[in-house]
Amino acid sequence: MAEVKVTQPVKLVQNAQSTTISGKDFSVSFDKMTGFMSQMTKNGVNLLVADGAPKLHLWRASHRNDDDWAYQQWQKFGVNALQYSLVDFKVEVVDNASVKVIATTKADGKEGFGVYHTATYLVKGDGSIKIDNQVEFVGFRINLARIGVRMLLDKKLDRMNFLGRGPFENYSDRKSSAEVGVYEIGVNEQYEYEKPMERGNHEEVSWAKLSGNGMPSLMVKADEKLMQVAALPHTDEQMHPIEYKIDLPASTSTVFCISTKTLGVGSGSCGPRPLNQFQVFAEPTSFTYAIQF
Numbered sequence: 001m002a003e004v005k006v007t008q009p010v011k012l013v014q015n016a017q018s019t020t021i022s023g024k025d026f027s028v029s030f031d032k033m034t035g036f037m038s039q040m041t042k043n044g045v046n047l048l049v050a051d052g053a054p055k056l057h058l059w060r061a062s063h064r065n066d067d068d069w070a071y072q073q074w075q076k077f078g079v080n081a082l083q084y085s086l087v088d089f090k091v092e093v094v095d096n097a098s099v100k101v102i103a104t105t106k107a108d109g110k111e112g113f114g115v116y117h118t119a120t121y122l123v124k125g126d127g128s129i130k131i132d133n134q135v136e137f138v139g140f141r142i143n144l145a146r147i148g149v150r151m152l153l154d155k156k157l158d159r160m161n162f163l164g165r166g167p168f169e170n171y172s173d174r175k176s177s178a179e180v181g182v183y184e185i186g187v188n189e190q191y192e193y194e195k196p197m198e199r200g201n202h203e204e205v206s207w208a209k210l211s212g213n214g215m216p217s218l219m220v221k222a223d224e225k226l227m228q229v230a231a232l233p234h235t236d237e238q239m240h241p242i243e244y245k246i247d248l249p250a251s252t253s254t255v256f257c258i259s260t261k262t263l264g265v266g267s268g269s270c271g272p273r274p275l276n277q278f279q280v281f282a283e284p285t286s287f288t289y290a291i292q293f
């Protein structure tokens with residue numbers, strides 16, 4: 001399918017600390033010191049919370065007994081506490097209606113584990129951002145929970161419509177009963193386990209739209225390779241150490257994960273771990289998604 005030519009102009013403003021690209025009713029800013037997106041604004045409303053930029057995300061709050069075999073690796077190699085640093089940051093004006101930002105960051109774990117992530121953002125005047133991601137690992141070929149990105153959005157974005165498998169949560173090895181369709185869910189209305197853990201994953205998602213009362217909406221689209229998404233009121237860091245859900249802190253954001261690979265569930269609590277084809281390994285990976293304001 002031929003790509004539609006965008007003619008709406010964009011404006012590029014740069015200083016020593018930041019790069020801002022703006023168009024009609026939207027703007028996107030990047031922090032030159034970190035390489036990460038610092039603001040994503042529509043109609044004057046910043047949809048990202050502080051430090052909520054899309055960042056590479058590789059682990060999950062353990063599914064208790066089912067995930068303990070993998071969580072031991074995430075902890076040993078620091079996958080659950082990566083330290084990010086900027087490697088390279090470039091800005092290219094493509095034409096009057098589009099600007100490209102290329103940011104390479106390195107995330108360091110422990111025991112020699114690390115990962116380079118190059119995100120190429122193509123921002124166009126129609127309010128679209130196409131993000132190409134290249135991921136290269138350093139160190140051992142360990143098991144991961146996912147390969148994707150996580151962004152922290154304004155918690156008022158508390159509804160998600162999507163085209164994918166649903167309406168209930170599903171994973172790569174537990175999805176056949178979840179039919180592909182268009183669904184709407186409330187971020188705060190999903191099933192919540194008594195012992196907090198990662199949840200709410202949806203497989204084979206073509207697009208997902210986050211919205212909220214009085215808020216501009218945010219659409220995320222997959223390319224030809226479908227994605228997995230989840231929108232939750234808490235981060236993995238908030239959920240994992242908590243023994244019971246009643247002790248979870250108040251939500252401060254809508255935690256939105258977009259993944260190209262997600263670890264299955266398996267039956268580690270009473271049987272084997274996920275089959276090999278449902279595991280995720282630290283191997284070179286590329287994926288693309290698009291944001292539409």
